[in-house]
Amino acid sequence: MKQSSYYIPTLKDVTSDAQMTSHKLMLRAGLMRPLAAGIFSWLPSGYKVLKKIMDILREEMDKSTGQEFMLPALNPVEIWDKTGRSKAMGDVMFHIKNREGLVLAPTHEEIITYHAKQHISSYKDLPQIWYQIQSKFRNEPRPRSGVMRGRQFFMKDAYSMDTSYENLGKSYDKMAATYKRIFDRCGIKYFVVGASSGAMGGGGSQEFMVENAFGEDTCAVSDSGYAANIEIATSAVKSVGRIENNPQYEIFDTPNARTINDLINKYNVQEERCAKSLVYIIEGEPVLILMRGNDELNLSKMESVFETSNIRPAGDSELLEITGANAGSIGPLNLKSEIKIYADNLLKDANGLVSGANQNGRHYKNIDLSRDAKILKYKDFRTVQVGEPDVIDGSPLRIVNAIELGHIFKLGTKYSEALDFKFLDQNGKTHPVVMGSYGIGVERMMACHIEQHSDDKGIVWGKTLAPFDLHLIGLNIHKSENVRNACDKIYNDLKENGLDVLYDDRKASIGFKFKDADLIGLPYQIVVGDRMLGNGKGGEVELKNRRTGESKSIELGEIVNYFKAISEN
Numbered sequence: 081m082k083q084s085s086y087y088i089p090t091l092k093d094v095t096s097d098a099q100m101t102s103h104k105l106m107l108r109a110g111l112m113r114p115l116a117a118g119i120f121s122w123l124p125s126g127y128k129v130l131k132k133i134m135d136i137l138r139e140e141m142d143k144s145t146g147q148e149f150m151l152p153a154l155n156p157v158e159i160w161d162k163t164g165r166s167k168a169m170g171d172v173m174f175h176i177k178n179r180e181g182l183v184l185a186p187t188h189e190e191i192i193t194y195h196a197k198q199h200i201s202s203y204k205d206l207p208q209i210w211y212q213i214q215s216k217f218r219n220e221p222r223p224r225s226g227v228m229r230g231r232q233f234f235m236k237d238a239y240s241m242d243t244s245y246e247n248l249g250k251s252y253d254k255m256a257a258t259y260k261r262i263f264d265r266c267g268i269k270y271f272v273v274g275a276s277s278g279a280m281g282g283g284g285s286q287e288f289m290v291e292n293a294f295g296e297d298t299c300a301v302s303d304s305g306y307a308a309n310i311e312i313a314t315s316a317v318k319s320v321g322r323i324e325n326n327p328q329y330e331i332f333d334t335p336n337a338r339t340i341n342d343l344i345n346k347y348n349v350q351e352e353r354c355a356k357s358l359v360y361i362i363e364g365e366p367v368l369i370l371m372r373g374n375d376e377l378n379l380s381k382m383e384s385v386f387e388t389s390n391i392r393p394a395g396d397s398e399l400l401e402i403t404g405a406n407a408g409s410i411g412p413l414n415l416k417s418e419i420k421i422y423a424d425n426l427l428k429d430a431n432g433l434v435s436g437a438n439q440n441g442r443h444y445k446n447i448d449l450s451r452d453a454k455i456l457k458y459k460d461f462r463t464v465q466v467g468e469p470d471v472i473d474g475s476p477l478r479i480v481n482a483i484e485l486g487h488i489f490k491l492g493t494k495y496s497e498a499l500d501f502k503f504l505d506q507n508g509k510t511h512p513v514v515m516g517s518y519g520i521g522v523e524r525m526m527a528c529h530i531e532q533h534s535d536d537k538g539i540v541w542g543k544t545l546a547p548f549d550l551h552l553i554g555l556n557i558h559k560s561e562n563v564r565n566a567c568d569k570i571y572n573d574l575k576e577n578g579l580d581v582l583y584d585d586r587k588a589s590i591g592f593k594f595k596d597a598d599l600i601g602l603p604y605q606i607v608v609g610d611r612m613l614g615n616g617k618g619g620e621v622e623l624k625n626r627r628t629g630e631s632k633s634i635e636l637g638e639i640v641n642y643f644k645a646i647s648e649n
């Protein structure tokens with residue numbers, strides 16, 4: 081492609097509020113342009129990259145027995161009403177105003193199930209893996225970070241259908257392996273976390289995450305390979321345990337203790353012996369949760385323990401009414417009213433504890449939870465902290481932000497039951513089909529690749545995703561017949577040998593061309609200048625590796641073979 085006539089509008093700088101490297105570089109390298117909040121137009125070189133990603137997705141999905149579909153983005157809302165998701169999705173779903181009853185699909189579980197049900201009725205028709213690469217529409221409340229979170233974006237979504245949970249496990253594992261191959265081929269470093277299932281319902285799920293300061297998810301990871309969303313992460317911190325000869329509990333005055341640190345600093349209480357009590361209203365009922373004094377309660381863990389998200393902290397007057405004291409003096413013994421008490425695993429059967437006495441300005445010491453308190457259950461309620469030993473080999477945990485790149489999900493029978501998608505087994509018995517769903521964001525793949533492959537000069541494309549194989553740069557091409565002729569010949573030879581070349585044949589300064597080439601970031605640059613054309617047998621050019629910055633001279637006659645060898649590797 082001759083750059084003089086190619087639409088690749090590069091920019092020295094971006095004036096928009098782009099913050100992420102990938103967002104800035106996509107704008108600067110002329111890959112895409114914004115049209116409205118969360119809506120982007122792909123320019124030719126950006127679209128080429130997207131298509132390369134889609135090709136890899138297709139190849140790997142096809143290898144894994146995937147069958148490609150193309151489902152409409154315009155959907156009748158009735159189908160979505162049947163699963164209750166038109167309501168559950170709320171404002172995220174776009175509704176068409178002048179054609180009542182049509183919505184824009186944010187994902188396709190319902191439509192897949194609808195079509196599968198039409199012709200799949202026997203165990204003989206299963207298993208199936210269906211996929212598509214298609215636009216999704218989501219009215220994201222805060223679209224930002226460029227194409228990472230768009231209102232219209234491409235997703236590779238896949239759905240598996242099986243006769244049993246055991247077989248679903250096989251499809252799920254196959255998709256997990258497929259995803260790993262896809263991300264590896266695209267040169268993206270990722271880690272996998274088990275995630276909470278959220279509002280989708282069903283069994284297990286895993287997310288493929290990319291570590292990134294701008295990521296909206298928080299994960300705990302370690303060098304041993306431990307990785308989990310902070311919502312479910314655990315560590316190997318030891319429980320508080322028991323001390324010997326712990327006497328009866330007794331009350332003591334703590335008029336100046338509002339916080340755990342006050343207790344430690346002003347009343348000489350050992351930090352590990354402090355227990356704090358938090359009162360929540362869960363499904364309308366007060367529950368006290370007892371934790372180590374300086375631990376942080378994890379709302380997601382609480383939601384899964386109580387299997388509801390209808391949870392709020394008790395207000396000040398409620399606290400007083402329920403416990404007899406204000407925050408800071410609340411504890412598990414002698415509460416004003418009988419309420420359920422749960423405790424964190426780290427406090428299991430602990431003794432020698434200090435906690436509020438449910439009288440303002442007073443605490444109990446020497447509490448023995450198994451002797452003195454009525455703990456309904458011990459559960460994991462705490463958020464892990466940086467530096468804690470992991471559960472694999474004790475390596476210290478790091479807490480990182482991460483971007484979700486892909487998601488695999490055991491749906492179970494939620495959609496097949498709601499849409500009456502059943503099959504007959506060998507004995508003529510009917511069962512709902514057991515389903516899975518698997519998604520990858522195509523633009524996110526591109527953005528994550530750029531996040532991981534760039535430097536202060538621009539993008540540093542990996543070979544598999546680069547919009548062109550190499551950049552041919554003619555220096556002073558408008559002034560030198562020699563340079564023009566040599567470039568034209570190299571360009572044609574490479575093209576004939578199947579290489580995709582971006583040829584900078586523009587009338588522009590040398591410095592400008594170099595800067596532009598580094599910004600666009602193709603893996604190799606061939607620099608053709610007058611001086612070197614006189615070197616060697618038939619003349620030489622300079623070959624620069626964009627990633628390492630290394631340059632070497634190469635004879636004109638060797639260029640084609642050199643690149644053929646590279647492209648075959």
Ligand code: ATP
Pocket residue numbers: 187218220227228229230231233235484485486487519520521522523524
């Ligand atoms: P997020 O938590 O980031 O909103 P999600 O849980 O809504 O993601 P899924 O519904 O599981 O995402 O979609 C599958 C994949 O589609 C995601 O892993 C992500 O790569 C991509 N994706 C989701 N929402 C967007 C978006 N608004 N823009 C671009 N890609 C997206």
Ligand code: MG
Pocket residue numbers: none
């Ligand atoms: Mg989302």
